Amino acid sequence: MEAVAAAFLFAAVVLSAVVGSPVTLTLERAFPSNDGVELSELRARDSLRHRRMLQSTNYVVDFPVKGTFDPSQVGLYYTKVKLGTPPRELYVQIDTGSDVLWVSCGSCNGCPQTSGLQIQLNYFDPGSSSTSSLISCLDRRCRSGVQTSDASCSGRNNQCTYTFQYGDGSGTSGYYVSDLMHFASIFEGTLTTNSSASVVFGCSILQTGDLTKSERAVDGIFGFGQQGMSVISQLSSQGIAPRVFSHCLKGDNSGGGVLVLGEIVEPNIVYSPLVPSQPHYNLNLQSISVNGQIVRIAPSVFATSNNRGTIVDSGTTLAYLAEEAYNPFVIAIAAVIPQSVRSVLSRGNQCYLITTSSNVDIFPQVSLNFAGGASLVLRPQDYLMQQNFIVSIQALVSFYSFFKGLMSGLHDLRIYR
Template identity: 35%
Template sequence: MTSISVNSTFVVWLQYFLALIFVSFAAATDFHGVVFDVRSKLTSNERSVISRLKAHDSYRHFYYPLATGVDISVGGSGRPNSLGLYYTKIGIGTPSKEYYVQVDTGSDITWINGIQCQECLKKGYRGMDLTPYDQNASFTGKPVTCHDQICKDINKVNTVHGCTANASCLYHVSYGDGSESSGYMVKDVIQYNSVSGDMETRPENANVSFGCGTIQSGNLNSQDDAFDGILGFGNTNASVISQLASSGKVKKMFAHCLKNGGGIFAIGHVIKPKVNSAHLIPNEIHYTINVTGIAVGAEFLNLSIDSNGTVKRKAIIDSGTTLVYLPKVIYTPLVDKIVSRKSLMGSIVYHDSYTCIEFDGSVDDEFPVVTFHFENSLSSNVYPHDYLFSYGGLKCLGWQMNDMDPSIRDKIVLGDLILSNKLVLYDLENQTIGWAEYNCSSNITLKDDITGGTYLVSAHNLSSAFSLINSRFIRFLVLISVLIIHAI
């Protein structure tokens, strides 16, 4: 019995050693860029269910941080709910398991449902299999304590209140619809696709801290909407992009080009297409820039003075929001100018909080283009076919009055309605954000700032190489174990 125990221990340590070799092998490559193959939850038909669109956005922005255990206050407001727009697949752990996560620039923390979660679903969106994370099943998984820097970053303090020796770092997020996610923080290897050449990727990995959810409630447990978790690309030190950058894995730059059906989400220096950019406003929780003007056709609106006494309006850029939300003093005249044309008189109807028009012609011929102007000559055209949604025989406006959380009610919230079919570049090294109208089914070009090399990237050419390598690695590991056990 003693001999068997020793040999079994030896096998476990050998497996651990081989796992470390695998992780080191996957990591020992130069960085050219990271690409996520993002997909859209919405089809053109699903977008017509307008009664659910505002509910989706309201849930995201009515956010209240709660304290639990060691008084953790979690940043971020995104979650996968009834109309979470874009999701991707990543690998976590050693050996790796695959997880479907919503990609969200409005969320700071990344979290995955944990194996301890009794209420969490086994099946999610469109019947996809959901995979609970098990730290003990990963050779590289380890707990995060309340003394670790990531816990301080989440809590936005230098010392976490009530933190004791070796105590876990807990997180607890509550959303406006009553849904909640809570659990504890862990650190493990996340695997993703790194650009290795034109239209080619290879497996890479990095150690990232994320939440392991043990309790999920409310709409988070709706089978029609559920994913394994969230991949947070928000504007704090706790987000994935900040963690990767602080470890030296990447530059703090990323971009997305989103369209109906999916698109590209890339980390790295995008040099094509060229974009014009504006500076981000410092010390804002979300990615925020100043709006200097809004034109309906050729006629500019009066932005009016906001509660801070300025004629500039702050605008939050959020890929996880569906519509565009405007303060009342902007919303009312904008809608009036759109629907005041003589040909539309008498055809206005209201559905829920939407202004709708009885119209069956060409929307681009009849309705005006709305243009948002920002600092540094950055602008964005929103075309009628983008801001009008079909509902039965009606065309309904995607503009909404901002009646969200009072802390952002004076701000404009720019969601997918204005961000889709554009290459949006977040240059956090220089604290700018910009975009250009672009065909998101085509290629973008990333530059390796170390070698000077450039590489074409397309969402249609992404590799699932890390899955193949991991499956081969697992078979190799099992074979070695069997041979050793047989030998002893």
């Protein structure tokens, strides 16, 4: 996200008075009019004032987004972070389903050396950064991580460590360090400055499962969860950025999107609240519509409970429907497809044979209806998965191909109409 513009900042003084008691304010120059002041000094003073204004107004931190939803191509979204002094650039997968930022470090066992994403893999070396320091078990940030299972401690070396297991069976373990993160900050969408802040992140020394494979390898994972060890929580506690983030995925073959720490204000956005007091970002999905008709699915299927509910997870390529919702969904779609279209059952999935991709228009429009009147409208190519000339309605529906909303980290889901 780039923006170049000239910004003029004005200060207004509001005078208030009680009848019979006039108030007089004296305005003085910052620099006496008869003094010659160098331009560099004026710019330095404005820069300091500008920083103060950024911290108290519409201030966001910008990260570039690359990758696509297509599981046959990249199948993930990732960004680039700069850590340490001098800054080291590392590519990390964007994951709202976990809390911690971690990157591959030197002497890592199982870390891939090359990537099929056409990016140069790198690693972080705390010993080569002049601003790096280890996190001990006595550090309050480590104690906070232990409470949320994001950290653990060993009595042998007093080192704050971690071990994570992901849903696909992959895993990583390592230790925590503190160092500078460098980023681009945006003020009211026009002014960009380079900033840095001290954050705690993980140094991975062991990786297993899919994390070891080169096809979609990156340098680490950028967790955007709600707990205290997430970068968004750390920057918020330092007063650098608000505790809210906006994430927009383009949802087409070109990939990319927007990721900022802060709020993006755009017209025509519909809000849907997140379910409070949940470990993940849960939404109130209320119904599914096919061609404008609500599919008969019991409301209890969508209700949030210990093992139920609708979770937004940018680290998962596909969206999963519970069987109680999936079966009626498939039946509703099949009911409106012309009988002339040949259907087959392949590996337990209902599939349809079509001659060209243009014939996908015979399939109906689908809407996911959330609380607050927010409806996510899906085209056929958004919920169908194509294999050669066979298009199937999968139990795994490609969610991030159609996700065109801006998600506020702790408050609501925003969906473009």
